[in-house]
Amino acid sequence: MVRLFIALTLDDSLRARLSGLEAGIPGARWAPAQNLHVTLRFLGETEEGLAREIDAALLSVRAEPFTLPIAGLGVFGGERRPRLLWAGVEKTPALTLLKGRIDAALRGLGVGPDEHVYSPHISLARLKTPDPERLRRFVEANNLSVRGSLTVTSFSLFSSLLTGEGPLYREEAVYPLAAYRPEALDQTALKESPLTQKL
Incomplete structure (x- = not known):
């Protein structure tokens, strides 16, 4: 079994800007820059055989590159039980189209529908009983500074290993966006992954 999810990666500049926020919330567990x-789509624990089928199905997904606006900070859990600090991602038509095509490719393999309403975001920090007023001030002080965009030219399949120090993510395969994609993509990325070879 391998724990999988499908995601957009961030460029180094955006990663650095978001990682620069790591202060001002005592007890927050900030995500490492490379994990942003x-x-x-979160897939969870997946049999190796199905993982290979998912890899092959994702190769068939077609979409044009697009720009994704990044703006503002927010918290899941509300004021009473804040649990996750995130950077906002605009749910653009291009993003919705890409996710829809990925979901359609997965349905063809018998993978069930996404059970949650899709709310795109970048998880920045896990929160454990933060001071509500201090958290509010942090969000207000940094909200306007979190502005930018992400140029999306590909999406990726990641594996996730859960450890005592937090999750370790590995990019198993990359799927370039283009109306036409030549057979230049390495389709063995997942197959030759040391992670899947151990299963």
Whole structure:
């Protein structure tokens, strides 16, 4: 079994800007810069055989590159039980189209529909009993500074290993966006992954 999710990666500049926020919330567990991403679909524990079929199905997904606006900060859990600090991602028509085509490709394999309403975001920090007023001030002080865009030219399949120090993500395969994609993509990325070879 391998724990999988599909996501958009961030460029180094955006990663650095978001990682620069790591202060001002005592007890927050900030995500490492290399772990920052925009989830398109969480798949969870997946049999190796199905993982290979998912890899092949994602190769068939077609979409044009697009620009994704990034703006503002927010918290899941509300004021009473804040649990996750995130950077906002605009749910553009191009993003919705890409996710829809990915979901359609997965349905063809018998993978069930996404059970949650899709709310794109970048997870920044896990929160454990933060001071509500201090958290509010942090969000207000940094909300306007979180502005930018992400140029989306591909999406990726990641594996996730859960450890005591937090999750370790590995990019298993990359799927370039284009109306036409030549057979230049390495289709063995997942097959030759040391992670799947151990299963």
